[in-house]
Amino acid sequence: MGRYRALTEAEAVEYVRKIPGLFTEGARLVSKEIGDGNLNLVFRIQEEGPSGKSVIIKQALPYARVVGESWPLTLDRARIESEAIRLEDQLCPGSVPKIYHYDQDLALTVMEDLSSYQVLRKGLIERRRYPHFARHIGRFLARTLFLTSDLALDPQEKKRRVAKFINPELCKITEDLVFTDPYYDAPTNSFNPLLRETIQAIWQNDALKLEVAKLKEKFLTQAQALIHGDLHTGSIMVTEEDTRVIDAEFAFYGPMGFDVGAVIANLLLNYAAQEVRIEDAGERERIQQYLLDTIEELWHVFAQEFKALWEKEGKEHFAAVPGYVDDYLLRVLQDAAGFAGCKMIRRVIGLAPVADLETIEDDFQRARAERLALAIGQALILERTRVQEISDLISRVLSAKAQELVK
Amino acid sequence: MGRYRALTEAEAVEYVRKIPGLFTEGARLVSKEIGDGNLNLVFRIQEEGPSGKSVIIKQALPYARVVGESWPLTLDRARIESEAIRLEDQLCPGSVPKIYHYDQDLALTVMEDLSSYQVLRKGLIERRRYPHFARHIGRFLARTLFLTSDLALDPQEKKRRVAKFINPELCKITEDLVFTDPYYDAPTNSFNPLLRETIQAIWQNDALKLEVAKLKEKFLTQAQALIHGDLHTGSIMVTEEDTRVIDAEFAFYGPMGFDVGAVIANLLLNYAAQEVRIEDAGERERIQQYLLDTIEELWHVFAQEFKALWEKEGKEHFAAVPGYVDDYLLRVLQDAAGFAGCKMIRRVIGLAPVADLETIEDDFQRARAERLALAIGQALILERTRVQEISDLISRVLSAKAQELVK
Secondary structure (H helix, E strand, C coil), X not given: CCCCCCCCHHHHHHHHHCCCCCCCCCCCEEEEECCCCCCEEEEEEEECCCCCCEEEEEEECCEECCCEEEEECCCHHHHHHHHHHHHHXXXXXXXXXXXXXXXXXXXXXXXXXXXXXXXHHHHHHCCCCCCCHHHHHHHHHHHHHHHCCCCCCCHHHHHHHHHHCCCHHHHHHHHHHCCCHHHCCCCCCCCCHHHHXXXXXXXXXXXXXXXXXXXXXXXXXXXXXXXXXXXXXXXEEXXXXXXXXXXXXXXXXXXXXXXXXXXXXXXXXXXXXXXXXXCCHHHHHHHHHHHHHHHHHHHHHHHHHHHHHHHHHCCCXXXXXXXXXXXXXXHHHHHHHHHHHHHHHHHHHCCCCCHHHHCCCCHHHHHHHHHHHHHHHHHHHHCHHHCCCHHHHHHHHHHHHHHHHHC | CCCCCCCCHHHHHHHHHXXXXXXXXXXXXXXXXXXXXXXXXXXXXXXCCCCCCXXXXXXXXXXXXXXXXEEECCCHHHHHHHHHXXXXXXXXXXCCCCEEEEECCCCEEEEECCCCCEEHHHHHHCCCCCCCHHHHHHHHHHHHHHCCCXXXXXXXHHHHHHHHCCCHHHHHHHHHHCCCHHHCXXXXXXXXXXXXXXXXXXXXXXXXXXXXXXXXXXXXXXXXXXXXXXXXXXXXXXXXXXXXXXXXXXXXXXXXXXXXXXXXXXXXHHHXXXXXXXXXXXXXXXXXXXXXXXXXXXXXXXXXHHHHHHHHHCCCHHHHCCCHHHHHHHHHHHHHHHHHHHHXXXXXXXXXXXXXXXXXXXXXXXXXXXXXXXXXXXXXXXXXXXXXCHHHHHHHHHHHHHHHHCC
């Protein structure tokens, strides 16, 4: 591991001092470790006084912080993250934090501080609306996915990138926690005891498990585009005006639908949570409708931008064959539906819950929302190949909800 | 390129002398360059006298021999080939030539001489039958494909192998010559002028091109197993008793159906050629039936062996889910049908013809056989998703033939 050592708050200050162009000499800097994630150290370093200038240091630990040293984890993820963020910035300028410095030996990246932004998950829990979010994220998805695929790149260059972004350890986390553990009585699972019967029915549902097996297989084998790999609403920072995607360490060449589905899943997890979080029926309906509208809009923006890129930047010989772009997008949509379903289910049954549901204090109320999330998730997995347009996906959500709520 | 130089016949002799354990000191060795392929030098080095012992040196040239130095080609393919052969030998012992020595700098492999074997393509043209071939190749396909996939390997180990076998330049040859050039008026194409009208209809067939686009996409993106990548009947050496697979330089992580389809395509190209090569109707029917029976048998052996491995060696958590193995195999079969169709069409329209058809001297007779190959190829591509069993694939061949021959 060479020069590697985990920094202290004081060392973090000394480290950024040495990077030219960040702070003036002798600036009074305050350092605070603010990492609330599962895998890394995150330092916020701010200049005292009127400038208030600040940066973030994100440093990978050689183990998963959430579990401890017993779960070793490659430092190479810091390289993958910094390279993925730089690439995202190039392909969709301004969509990610600016990177100031990357240090391979210390497995750390110094980047723009987005403290003035809010984590989207938190904002959605607080029922905030972000009028530009759907457009920003739809465009981010279209540009980063299309422009890293064989559709836009020379296939030889694309293969070199596949090799560069091989990411076995982080992929394994997804393979286990999203696609495997929730479907049997795994020791890593953690769920509301009130759901035991519902969850046991899932463990015994062979039709569902067959479809999850196929989606897992796609995740394991389909090197379609450089995907973010962990694009939930905790990896998105927002303001009224702006949207930034963070935490790219899960990036690898995988199926486009996995990223699209991750965003949809997390909007729907919030949707399920609001079912019990909001007492007022009118307000509840308005917020839930906003979430469904956001899903529709982000898909439309994604599809439109994707088609425009196909038209302008498409390198594939067969790009002009009638029907190809529509067929391609339909398959991405169906994949997105299936992956969204898996991502919803894992947040209810698996190791890592989401705050949208987790912070509902009453167990019975929380169980209602969680059951709704499970019902929507299963419908999306089982019925994904019948989804022909985004409105079909929304219909499945509504009919799963209608069925669940009469139970 | 370090120590690399292309060997002469005399240097090849001196080279093998230095490898311990191959020949006795002072053995009188005769060297002959016998490469008839498109990419490499192949030396056969034999001891004079009663032992008659011999070896093959296969040396990669830094360009494609068929075109010349204007088409540079990576020497890394020699590494890929030697590693792939070693792996195939480990997974399916005795299915490939023994490797005695690999030299990275010289990009050469010293291996078992299979001069007593016949190239399967040549044997089939001569109407020979190989009673064990279907069983051997079905088993080879099942073992090499299953055992290099996520079904059998730890997904982390599999990803490391994906990176190791990234093979951009050789894949590009396939992407261009199999999946792209035959579908427009490419300068690399070469075909019987009598076929111009039939081929122009293919160039204008959008429904066909859409399906080829999807198959190409699968070839570009699906890292399912370490495939041989060029498994035509010229890459298979046979005797009455034995079968060996050679020429693994196209190996990479791709779709299983591509290898299965390559074998099927080349049996069907022979089938189409025999339609005009054999005058006697009874003999023709027997030979053609033998070829179709071989396809059925190799698939049944493949599927049976694959299922046995799934049962015994399957590491995938969902392996035991009812219906998964059958669904998996059905998708391999449908892929194989589509890829077989592409491989048939490219041998009629594209740069590299096959001797089965090419050696039919009469242009009109050859055109009849070639039209039959094109008709079968198109049917397999367009109707692949309706193939549910291998007998359905055979039915498509027969109905394409019936339709073509009444024209």
